[in-house]
Amino acid sequence: MSHLVSIDNVDMRYGGADGTLAVSGLTMRVDKGEFAAVVGPSGCGKSTLMKLVTGLHIPQAGVVIVAGQQVTKPVSIVGMAFQNPTMLPWRTTLENILLPLEIVERHRHRLRANKKEYIEKAENLLEIVGLKGVGSKFPWQLSGGMQQRANLCRALIHEPELLMLDEPFGALDAFTREELWCVIRDLHAAQGVTIVLVTHDLREAVFLADRIFVMSARPGKVVKEHTVPFERPRDLELMYETAFNDMVHVLHGEIAKARVVA
Amino acid sequence: MTMAMQNRAAKPSTKPLMQRINWVRAAPFLYTLGLFVIWELSVIVFALPQTLLPAPTRVFEAIVQYWSPIWKNSLQTLYTTTLGFLIAVVAGLGIGLFIGWSKTIYAGLYPLMIGFNAIPKVALVPILVIWFGIGTVPAVLTAFLISFFPIVVNVATGLATIEPETEDVLRALGARKIDIMLKVGIPRSMPYFFGSLKIAITLAFVGSVVSETVASNYGLGNMMSSAQSQFNVPLVFAGLLMLAIEGIAMYALMAFIEKRMTGWAHRSTMAN
Numbered sequence: 001m002s003h004l005v006s007i008d009n010v011d012m013r014y015g016g017a018d019g020t021l022a023v024s025g026l027t028m029r030v031d032k033g034e035f036a037a038v039v040g041p042s043g044c045g046k047s048t049l050m051k052l053v054t055g056l057h058i059p060q061a062g063v064v065i066v067a068g069q070q071v072t073k074p075v076s077i078v079g080m081a082f083q084n085p086t087m088l089p090w091r092t093t094l095e096n097i098l099l100p101l102e103i104v105e106r107h108r109h110r111l112r113a114n115k116k117e118y119i120e121k122a123e124n125l126l127e128i129v130g131l132k133g134v135g136s137k138f139p140w141q142l143s144g145g146m147q148q149r150a151n152l153c154r155a156l157i158h159e160p161e162l163l164m165l166d167e168p169f170g171a172l173d174a175f176t177r178e179e180l181w182c183v184i185r186d187l188h189a190a191q192g193v194t195i196v197l198v199t200h201d202l203r204e205a206v207f208l209a210d211r212i213f214v215m216s217a218r219p220g221k222v223v224k225e226h227t228v229p230f231e232r233p234r235d236l237e238l239m240y241e242t243a244f245n246d247m248v249h250v251l252h253g254e255i256a257k258a259r260v261v262a
Numbered sequence: 263m264t265m266a267m268q269n270r271a272a273k274p275s276t277k278p279l280m281q282r283i284n285w286v287r288a289a290p291f292l293y294t295l296g297l298f299v300i301w302e303l304s305v306i307v308f309a310l311p312q313t314l315l316p317a318p319t320r321v322f323e324a325i326v327q328y329w330s331p332i333w334k335n336s337l338q339t340l341y342t343t344t345l346g347f348l349i350a351v352v353a354g355l356g357i358g359l360f361i362g363w364s365k366t367i368y369a370g371l372y373p374l375m376i377g378f379n380a381i382p383k384v385a386l387v388p389i390l391v392i393w394f395g396i397g398t399v400p401a402v403l404t405a406f407l408i409s410f411f412p413i414v415v416n417v418a419t420g421l422a423t424i425e426p427e428t429e430d431v432l433r434a435l436g437a438r439k440i441d442i443m444l445k446v447g448i449p450r451s452m453p454y455f456f457g458s459l460k461i462a463i464t465l466a467f468v469g470s471v472v473s474e475t476v477a478s479n480y481g482l483g484n485m486m487s488s489a490q491s492q493f494n495v496p497l498v499f500a501g502l503l504m505l506a507i508e509g510i511a512m513y514a515l516m517a518f519i520e521k522r523m524t525g526w527a528h529r530s531t532m533a534n
């Protein structure tokens with residue numbers, strides 16, 4: 001039982017019986033400690049997949065199992081980060097990062113008594129993502145890239161077993177994005193957390209992931225699964241190698257096909 | 263600091279007078295003065311009788327002449343307005359939070375609120391008089407009824423426009439509705455709330471004065487209507503002037519409170 005996430009034949013329809021069928025017959029598994037990427041044409045149900053795994057939506061058919069338990073309500077062993085960093089502007093960066101601890105059941109009661117320990121942990125995370133000393137600043141004083149780094153800290157502060165990232169770097173410029181790829185790569189290596197990354201950037205998927213799931217157009221299901229063969233630790237130079245570009249090319253072809261079928 | 267003082271003392275007249283004045287800060291006073299000058303000149307040029315439009319000098323004269331009743335009635339109006347406004351703040355905040363709490367409540371109560379707001383509040387004064395008699399109570403209640411709506415709408419809007427992503431992040435962590443409201447909804451609606459106070463206080467004056475005009479023996483509204491029936495037009499204008507002063511003072515106070523309480527909203531992207 002080494003799958004952390006297992007999705008079996010899941011159907012999810014929005015808005016009642018004749019609403020939008022977002023995903024249908026979706027099946028995928030993610031192993032513990034693995035870095036999985038999900039790619040697919042836009043509107044194919046990638047964000048829906050995230051919400052199914054985190055328990056924000058309950059599917060009409062099929063089962064979602066996370067950490068050995070069927071998901072029937074939100075599971076607090078996950079951390080989430082979206083394209084929009086959604087930092088609360090009235091809190092400092094540090095207070096924003098500590099927010100999940102005020103919510104998650106097993107932390108909220110010991111937060112007040114162990115504040116110092118938690119702040120230390122947050123400062124530590126800030127240092128890992130390259131934001132040392134920024135904790136006292138307000139989010140609106142940070143650049144987009146810095147906000148997204150802080151967002152990652154917030155997603156990790158309660159030590160989730162599973163990190164779900166929904167196009168987290170979509171709004172960033174190319175250089176910042178590459179910097180953050182390295183941040184995520186190192187976090188994954190250092191913390192041993194399982195990561196599911198939804199993205200439309202194929203190079204990002206190939207550079208970061210161990211496994212890539214390609215989804216069909218709506219209603220989405222996994223039509224192809226790739227294992228990424230490149231050795232870790234990976235360097236940004238990897239992206240200029242032929243094998244890397246060939247893989248991106250293959251993925252590109254598959255998604256183009258998935259779109260045409262729709 | 264001492265350096266700066268010395269500098270200024272050493273060469274006091276390096277800048278000409280015109281440059282040493284902060285024109286932006288001075289502008290409100292200069293423009294007000296300008297308005298009075300134009301007003302005065304128009305009255306003189308067009309030879310308007312003071313029963314039609316008294317000159318500002320005549321209005322100031324009236325203020326001095328009738329200072330005692332003006333002062334008493336100004337305080338009365340300030341009192342009814344502020345009381346009605348404070349009730350509106352409490353009720354508006356409460357109802358706003360209640361309405362913003364759930365989509366169903368929002369959907370159900372919103373049309374009712376719009377309908378209620380569409381009723382001219384002056385039409386309610388006779389009913390209030392039947393219930394409470396004339397005087398302070400209907401004035402306070404009219405001020406309350408007319409000013410609580412913008413507070414409700416703004417608070418409810420702040421709650422109802424929480425970014426879905428923020429809500430998802432928190433709900434995925436196991437947050438209950440009350441957690442989301444306390445951590446996000448309420449702090450988020452505060453800029454809307456404090457912003458609405460400026461509108462509400464202005465409306466509260468409208469409410470109390472209308473009610474005093476038709477159903478009270480006190481207050482600036484009553485004073486102006488009796489002055490009008492005696493053709494004492496300068497006194498009517500004196501009343502208007504006092505209202506304007508009270509209105510500006512309360513507005514400034516609300517703007518100050520808003521800035522103090524929600525400074526972050528003016529700097530972040532939420533400022534609109």
Ligand SMILES: Nc1ncnc2c1ncn2[C@@H]1O[C@H](COP(=O)(O)OP(=O)(O)O)[C@@H](O)[C@H]1O
Nearest residue numbers: 014015020022042043044045046047048049218
């Ligand atoms: N809350 C919702 N209500 C109704 N339809 C939705 C909702 N969320 C998503 N959808 C629909 O489901 C489909 C999949 O959406 P989504 O999972 O967000 O796609 P992706 O993230 O791959 O772009 C889309 O067609 C979208 O319009």
Ligand SMILES: [Mg+2]
Nearest residue numbers: 046047048166
């Ligand atoms: Mg999406």
